[in-house]
Structures are given as structure tokens and as C-alpha cells.
Amino acid sequence: MATYLKSLSDFSHLEVASAENLKVGIVVAQWNVAITGALYDGAYQLLLDKKVAPENIKTIQVPGSFELISGADMLLSDTSLDAVICLGCVIQGETRHFDFICDAVANGIANVSIKYNKPVIFGVLTTDNQQQAEDRSGGKHGNKGEEAAITAIQMAHIQASLTK
Template identity: 70%
Template structure:
């Protein structure tokens, strides 16, 4: 897959503090990937929010107040014993999509929705790779498309 170069693009990463063991690894992967593809450290802003639900307003605040080419939302919601998981996952997915539409900017869904911590860790640098890296690659590709059109 041809990724393209991130030079000249400005990124924001909004990351949930909830499940920090997982989201910290996702953040590390996203930062590493952006920089490997040419993003300057000064062109990446990291904003921490309390939980995955707050990724929505975090992305909205960033896009309202900054010139950003793409926002990467990183979070992790792990299934519990109640339906709370379903409500949060649905709200976060729809909210992130709505922010993207509102600002006509790429807002990338890098939120893990897993059954347990082991599955989350497998996707945050474990046997299934690092979904933070994948979210960064998506942000680069979408940022390039947005600049070209």
C-alpha cells in the first residue's frame, strides 16, 4: 500500500486516558508511524481526554481552534457486564463521523472495541500489530486526499 509522505501536514492525536496501558501503546504507534512517514514533531499535537466518549468533543475543540489536516482519535472500550459498551461504541463511532462531516476534515477512528484486555493488547502492539500505526497511515492518506481536492 502506497502511504505517501506526511511532510507539510498538521495532525492532532486525541487520545483517551481510560485504559491507558492500551491507549499509550496506540499513541506510541501513531507517533512513530507519522514520524516515519515524514511528519515533523512540531506538526503533531497530542491532546489527552478522560475517556473514549470525550474523543468526540476533543476532536471538535481541536478542529474549531486549530488549522489541522487530520485528527486521529485513539481509545479503547472493553466489553463489560452491561450494555454500556454498546452505547459508548455506537456514540463514539457516530460522534467521530459527525465531527469529520462538520469540519470537512479527516477524523480517524482509532478506537479499539474488544471483549477483553488481552484482545486490546494484541491490537496495541501485540500479535495483531498496532492499530495506532494503522490509524496514522489512514490520517496521512486522507490528509493528502483532502489537500489535493
């Protein structure tokens, strides 16, 4: 089935373990707040549904997607966190700014993950237009915030299984 015809946030084929004992950080960009707020709501609710205690979810807001990198770095100064979810949205414009920001954010998030040896999840929409962003933040293609939360849980469990 073509991507444009289905929700991409279907987890029915996955067995996602409980996240009851996990501590998760979320850093969310304030820019494009209608989109990033919906991503955050999806991620936060999924963490609660998977039994993460509200007091074990630490959230900070940063101005934009570029600042997700330093926000994740700041959150990981709390060594008790098992994973950090980065949520943002960059929409293609008329200049190359989009390319520079998307590349920097992807590389920066990867580098923070390597620096701390902790899962840092890329939950950043990089869309051509507003409609694509809406479709992926709770619209017809699901909610990428939920997907980022699932990824954080899975990666935290993988890391825990390797360090035992």
C-alpha cells in the same frame, strides 16, 4: 489466512506518501492507558517516520473514549490541522454500557469529521477482552494506532488532491 494468525498492521502493499507538510492532531483517551498509550506511541512514531515534524503534531488527552468526540472538536478549532486521529479503547463488560459508548463514539467522530470537512480517524479498539486489546495495540495483531496514522495521512492527501 485467518485473522487470529497474522498481524493486521501490514502496510507493505501500500505506497504511503510522505506526510512532511501535514499537521495532525491526536486525541487520546486516558482510560485504559496501558492500551491507549501503546496506540498513541504507534501513531506518533509512524507520523514521525512519515516525516511529520514533531511541532506539527498536536496532542491532547481526554478522560475516556466518549470524550474523544469533544476532544476532536476542540482540536479542529485549529483550522491548520489536516486530520485528527482519535485513539481509545472500550472493552466489553457485563452491561450494555459498551454498546452505548461504542455507538456514540463512532457516530460522534463521524459527525465531527462532517462538521469540519476534515478527516477524523476512528482509532478506537472495541474488544471483547483485555487480551484482544493488547493484541491490537502492539501485540500479535499489530498496532491500530499505526493504522490510524496511515489512514490520516492517506485521507489528508485525498482531501488535498480534491481541493486543488
